[in-house]
Amino acid sequence: MKKLLFVIVFAAVFLCSVGFCADKPPGSSPPLGLPAVIYPEDNPQTPAKIALGDKLFEDKRFSTTGKVSCSNCHAADKALTDSPLSVSEGIRGLTGTRNAPTVINAAYFKTMFWDGRSPSLEDQALHPFVNPVEMGLEDHEPILKIVRSDPDYVKAFKDVFGKSGEEITMTEVTQAIAAFERTKVAGNSLFDRWYFAGETEALTPVQKRGFGVFANEGRCVSCHRIEQTQAVFTDNRFHNIGVGINNIQDEVPDLAREFLKAEATASEVDVKVLGDKRTSELGRFAVTRRLDDLGAMKTPTLRNVALTAPYMHDGSLKTLREVMVHYNNGGVTQEGDRVNDFLSGGIRPLGLTEEQIDDLVAFMDALTSPEYAQPAQKAGGK
Amino acid sequence: MSKKALGVTIGAFAVAVVAIGVATYADEFTDKDVERWQGEFMSVVEKGRALWTSPDLGTNGVACAQCHPNGANTHPETYPKFQQQLGKVIALRDMINWCLQNPLEGKALKADDPDMVAIEAYLAHERRGVPLDPGKH
Amino acid sequence: MRNSGLTRRDFLKSGAALAAAGTLPVSTVELAFAESEKSFTFAYISDAHIQHIAGDKFVHNWDRGLIRAVAEANLIAPKPDFVVFGGDLAQLGMKEELDHGAEMLSKLDNELHCVMGEHDYYFDLGEYWSKLFGPHHYSWDHKGVHFVTLNSVLTYDEWTHNRWPTAKQRMVEMAGLDNPNGSPFMVGKEQIEWLRKDLEAVDKKTPVVLFSHSPIQKIYKGWNFWTEDAEKVQDLLKPFENPTVVYGHVHQIQYNQIDNISFHAVMATAWPWPYPQSYAQAESHLPKLTVPMNRADPFFERDATGWQLIDLDSGRVTMRYNLSSNTNRTVAYNPKTGQPEDSAYQLAGSRIPPQNHY
Numbered sequence: 001m002k003k004l005l006f007v008i009v010f011a012a013v014f015l016c017s018v019g020f021c022a023d024k025p026p027g028s029s030p031p032l033g034l035p036a037v038i039y040p041e042d043n044p045q046t047p048a049k050i051a052l053g054d055k056l057f058e059d060k061r062f063s064t065t066g067k068v069s070c071s072n073c074h075a076a077d078k079a080l081t082d083s084p085l086s087v088s089e090g091i092r093g094l095t096g097t098r099n100a101p102t103v104i105n106a107a108y109f110k111t112m113f114w115d116g117r118s119p120s121l122e123d124q125a126l127h128p129f130v131n132p133v134e135m136g137l138e139d140h141e142p143i144l145k146i147v148r149s150d151p152d153y154v155k156a157f158k159d160v161f162g163k164s165g166e167e168i169t170m171t172e173v174t175q176a177i178a179a180f181e182r183t184k185v186a187g188n189s190l191f192d193r194w195y196f197a198g199e200t201e202a203l204t205p206v207q208k209r210g211f212g213v214f215a216n217e218g219r220c221v222s223c224h225r226i227e228q229t230q231a232v233f234t235d236n237r238f239h240n241i242g243v244g245i246n247n248i249q250d251e252v253p254d255l256a257r258e259f260l261k262a263e264a265t266a267s268e269v270d271v272k273v274l275g276d277k278r279t280s281e282l283g284r285f286a287v288t289r290r291l292d293d294l295g296a297m298k299t300p301t302l303r304n305v306a307l308t309a310p311y312m313h314d315g316s317l318k319t320l321r322e323v324m325v326h327y328n329n330g331g332v333t334q335e336g337d338r339v340n341d342f343l344s345g346g347i348r349p350l351g352l353t354e355e356q357i358d359d360l361v362a363f364m365d366a367l368t369s370p371e372y373a374q375p376a377q378k379a380g381g382k
Numbered sequence: 383m384s385k386k387a388l389g390v391t392i393g394a395f396a397v398a399v400v401a402i403g404v405a406t407y408a409d410e411f412t413d414k415d416v417e418r419w420q421g422e423f424m425s426v427v428e429k430g431r432a433l434w435t436s437p438d439l440g441t442n443g444v445a446c447a448q449c450h451p452n453g454a455n456t457h458p459e460t461y462p463k464f465q466q467q468l469g470k471v472i473a474l475r476d477m478i479n480w481c482l483q484n485p486l487e488g489k490a491l492k493a494d495d496p497d498m499v500a501i502e503a504y505l506a507h508e509r510r511g512v513p514l515d516p517g518k519h
Numbered sequence: 520m521r522n523s524g525l526t527r528r529d530f531l532k533s534g535a536a537l538a539a540a541g542t543l544p545v546s547t548v549e550l551a552f553a554e555s556e557k558s559f560t561f562a563y564i565s566d567a568h569i570q571h572i573a574g575d576k577f578v579h580n581w582d583r584g585l586i587r588a589v590a591e592a593n594l595i596a597p598k599p600d601f602v603v604f605g606g607d608l609a610q611l612g613m614k615e616e617l618d619h620g621a622e623m624l625s626k627l628d629n630e631l632h633c634v635m636g637e638h639d640y641y642f643d644l645g646e647y648w649s650k651l652f653g654p655h656h657y658s659w660d661h662k663g664v665h666f667v668t669l670n671s672v673l674t675y676d677e678w679t680h681n682r683w684p685t686a687k688q689r690m691v692e693m694a695g696l697d698n699p700n701g702s703p704f705m706v707g708k709e710q711i712e713w714l715r716k717d718l719e720a721v722d723k724k725t726p727v728v729l730f731s732h733s734p735i736q737k738i739y740k741g742w743n744f745w746t747e748d749a750e751k752v753q754d755l756l757k758p759f760e761n762p763t764v765v766y767g768h769v770h771q772i773q774y775n776q777i778d779n780i781s782f783h784a785v786m787a788t789a790w791p792w793p794y795p796q797s798y799a800q801a802e803s804h805l806p807k808l809t810v811p812m813n814r815a816d817p818f819f820e821r822d823a824t825g826w827q828l829i830d831l832d833s834g835r836v837t838m839r840y841n842l843s844s845n846t847n848r849t850v851a852y853n854p855k856t857g858q859p860e861d862s863a864y865q866l867a868g869s870r871i872p873p874q875n876h877y
Contacts, residue, residue: 292843341589342590342591343587345580345583345844346818348579
């Protein structure tokens with residue numbers, strides 16, 4: 001009997017760890033610690049649409065080599081990232097300049113990509129297909145050809161949208177993908193159970209101390225937002241925290257002036273920032289051309305952060321400890337490095353002790369949602 | 383002394399007590415009492431003012447009054463409130479402590495520290511007359 | 520409305536867009552184009568308040584403000600004609616503070632003109648400041664505009680010379696904005712006389728722009744948002760067709776029109792100040808015209824600070840506020856109404872919640 005129980009539990013854990021019980025059925029209440037997902041009026045959730053989106057998400061035919069799909073960089077067994085890659089790899093192993101953010105809880109972002117150049121999940125899905133270092137397509141026609149002719153897709157699009165042939169456009173394709181992504185919400189971490197459900201022993205004493213640093217001396221909470229009834233761990237704003245841009249400080253004036261001179265479309269920005277590392281470091285400035293946005297990147301969520309190493313928009317910080325040290329130094333990775341002129345006003349040296357840094361790192365482990373936790377993590381080791 | 387003398391003394395004392403205006407019951411206090419207690423309060427307000435303008439509250443020489451002349455823009459009448467940047471409902475003293483630790487790069491004060499009470503008294507005094515509006519952003 | 524318009528070309532484009540939207544009269548834009556060979560831009564950075572702690576340590580927050588403003592100003596293309604520093608470079612007038620501030624300003628890739636602030640002045644009465652930046656009051660002409668800089672933070676001789684036992688004490692007393700021991704700012708008889716002579720030689724049709732630290736108005740005496748002899752200076756400016764005053768000191772957006780004189784305040788790079796109406800115990804006279812800046816969020820140190828680009832178009836000032844972590848603001852002179860107006864928020868119905876100060 002015990003053996004059978006063990007097998008069942010092990011199977012459940014295994015299945016959950018590879019994301020099989022991660023999906024939230026439409027209409028159910030949000031996970032513990034998260035607010036309700038906002039669904040766009042023109043893209044309601046249905047089980048069939050979600051299943052279609054999943055299929056599109058995995059389809060490698062939507063690339064020039066037939067080897068790259070969304071799930072290459074947002075893999076179910078890697079917390080929907082491509083950890084441990086620093087920057088993502090597209091067709092023929094071509095690399096871009098940015099670290100793949102997790103799709104988990106992306107439904108709570110108000111803009112997509114590190115620089116917020118996309119206003120929605122639907123719009124975001126358009127871009128990687130036609131980026132030279134991602135799927136490499138010239139345009140979306142190859143995708144449309146497939147979804148309009150492949151029998152499984154023909155049936156699915158008819159069922160979901162009541163459309164067929166030329167009626168199927170990238171709008172339907174991206175709506176399905178977005179609907180699938182909106183089911184990838186996960187809370188119910190040890191932190192959620194401690195903070196919102198009153199389970200006083202859910203966090204270890206070290207983690208509780210770490211939360212104290214997070215909310216006070218570390219100043220983390222001002223950007224990685226926690227509120228009284230829910231926590232998305234992002235303020236949906238953009239900040240220059242001195243990663244990446246520090247390396248090109250002397251080139252910023254020339255790079256910036258280039259952008260100030262010529263207005264670029266969203267697609268042009270998409271290609272430019274993934275194609276040239278120096279341009280990538282301009283951050284949101286490349287999108288808005290506001291001096292205030294120089295070197296600024298979007299605050300990511302911290303949920304499941306223990307699973308998504310390496311860190312920052314360029315994957316340059318390999319461990320959480322390195323991240324904390326960067327913040328503690330006041331926006332430079334090596335203490336004594338020159339601080340860049342455009343550093344966000346929220347970043348300054350923190351004066352944390354080694355113990356406080358360790359506590360903070362330990363607290364990060366408490367943000368993992370159980371359905372994505374690795375078996376080793378569940379056992380308490382790391 | 384004789385019984386009569388004692389009675390007279392007590393009576394005289396009682397008359398004197400009433401005449402001077404010393405309250406002898408809990409529900410009795412006089413204008414002079416109020417004036418005196420107000421003075422006690424203002425002495426702490428003044429201490430709060432001194433702390434408010436002091437460069438020594440933190441470690442970098444910055445004084446509260448540099449950004450908040452006469453305590454303006456501290457809005458004591460709106461606390462407790464949901465302080466959106468901290469993600470929780472806090473009391474005025476928590477915000478004071480945030481400022482002590484951040485712009486002033488100093489240490490937090492305990493809630494019952496006389497200095498904290500003095501600062502709160504000063505802020506409330508500079509904001510007197512403004513109706514309570516807790517939670518107002 | 521796009522808020523990234525920082526080159527001159529972008530400004531004109533956004534001006535046209537605003538005209539189409541009906542928030543700026545078409546005539547302003549037309550005039551700008553008509554007079555475009557006379558129009559030019561200069562940068563204005565002010566109120567850095569570099570504050571010395573000990574040794575080589577300065578208050579990190581104020582340092583970052585000036586560093587950022589200088590770095591951003593250097594990015595503007597085409598380059599502004601010159602840069603003005605509007606006063607209060609130091610916090611307590613110390614040599615270390617003025618040196619540290621001057622070093623940061625030296626990174627400006629441009630010609631610099633400086634205005635005296637009280638935090639620069641009251642330790643050594645501007646002696647070291649002069650070594651770094653030159654005379655306390657002066658004038659010059661540029662592209663047909665007459666510019667004057669005054670030291671408008673002087674005060675009564677008695678207070679300056681006899682009241683305080685040490686220079687340090689005098690500086691500390693004046694440094695407290697709300698200090699009841701302070702003394703009102705003024706330009707003083709000597710400078711008024713100098714100004715009168717200086718302006719005598721200037722044609723009344725020539726645009727005149729006065730740089731001053733104090734407001735050359737009487738706004739709120741308790742915080743020295745005040746110039747005691749404001750009317751005397753205003754009287755000297757009134758005969759001109761296009762007089763403008765640009766002032767610092769207040770660390771907030773303010774603008775006003777008194778007769779034919781336009782007044783524009785500049786932001787501080789260091790920190791914002793409350794609007795006087797948020798002091799419950801006193802009456803103030805903030806110009807009704809002013810649409811306040813957004814309320815400051817102290818959790819982001821650069822919030823409610825900034826610097827500005829000033830366009831001179833047809834002799835009148837357009838103030839473009841570059842506000843950190845904020846939507847930028849533009850306040851331009853409207854020839855139809857004869858007063859400065861905010862390009863987006865002037866009408867009562869277009870105000871937004873962050874502009875509500877209480």
